[in-house]
Amino acid sequence: MKTLIIVAHPQRNESVTQTFFRDSLANLDNVTWHPIEPQFDVKEERQLLISNDRIILQFPLYWYSAPALMKKWIDDVFGDTFALAPEFVMEDRELGLVVTTASAGDDFGAGKPEQFTMSEILRPFEAMTKKVKMKYLAPFVVHQFGYQTEEQHEQLLTDYQQYATNSDFQDFSGQTKWFLAQLKNKMNKLDNEYDIIMVQSLYDQLESGQDELKDLQWTLSMIKNAGEDKNGNNGLD
């Protein structure tokens, strides 16, 4: 899977968050970090889109939408007939969003200060994705990066790496598989024998954990089925 990350941030070089994200991708394969400049070549942008499987639009939320620079890119590059009927050249590729906000996550939703959920606020992107027959990924939203602890940043880093490069990031087994691949990759680059043994042991542990997990899931589904009544309710309420 090849991923294109289109970054539109009016103060990109001063943005701590964008620098953090860019650096976190440094050692990963098949990811293209692609910041938008005010002048771009529509033809080149379209070529780039076609040569990738996962397209990520990455921007800070300005007035509950993308900054004008990102909107210009969308209007010009996706505009006209490029991604529409009859060819639908982007069909079945994925479209993800990485959105940073200055508001707290708890502020979004009915009856809360920001009134609407992020899912609602990002509907125009969901509608656009559907229009060009792409697959809409769950948006990756980062609230108040600057207030996060170092531990939260570490978690964010691997979550972000997976959003960028893991073809199956939304369930636990997909995440474990991705970690295994990362470890294997790391092993191949090691030359100190002690390090190799360490990483190999971690790899084996994770891999056998995967099998145990499958057993556990099977057992759980048995218990769940037994508990369901004839109406398909699970009897837990």
Added chain:
Amino acid sequence: MKTLIIVAHPQRNESVTQTFFRDSLANLDNVTWHPIEPQFDVKEERQLLISNDRIILQFPLYWYSAPALMKKWIDDVFGDTFALAPEFVMEDRELGLVVTTASAGDDFGAGKPEQFTMSEILRPFEAMTKKVKMKYLAPFVVHQFGYQTEEQHEQLLTDYQQYATNSDFQDFSGQTKWFLAQLKNKMNKLDNEYDIIMVQSLYDQLESGQDELKDLQWTLSMIKNAGEDKNGNNGLD
């Protein structure tokens, strides 16, 4: 009430719809038609905003949002602290949207080709309006202007004029009051006696109709109250 109509249309001069709207305002007072050019002076725009009571953002829907030009205007003019705490300089003013779309009205909504309602698609503008403590007017959406009949265009013309200039356009009595004011205005400009008599008679008819309407509404509310059961249901289902 003073109204400012901010028009962002990348091909404004070729747009039949925008020309139609502009011309329809020609004889109305207290409306400023204000097309955005790619270069604008943020200070001047803010002055203009402050000197109006109803602000209307008018644009064609591009990828389920405003064109980049309108977004740039919003980012720059509303940006930073202009309309936010602690002053909230736009507080209690109205914000309306005039949105033209190439899709049919029937296409919007759950399970329909466009998936979401226009209310949902325009949520970012609603959230923005709330953020600066303005009042959000029901968006004025024009679907497929080019396919409308001449009769539909005539209706659209008075609806649009009211959206631009009627402080109370959302109920019937507010609309009648607006028509009366329009007629009075027309009368003052007439010099042919026959025309004056004609318009005066139309005015009287509309005005006395207003009183009859009030009687009718009172009777209806009596009937409705009598029909309501103790739970507040109206007994009509």
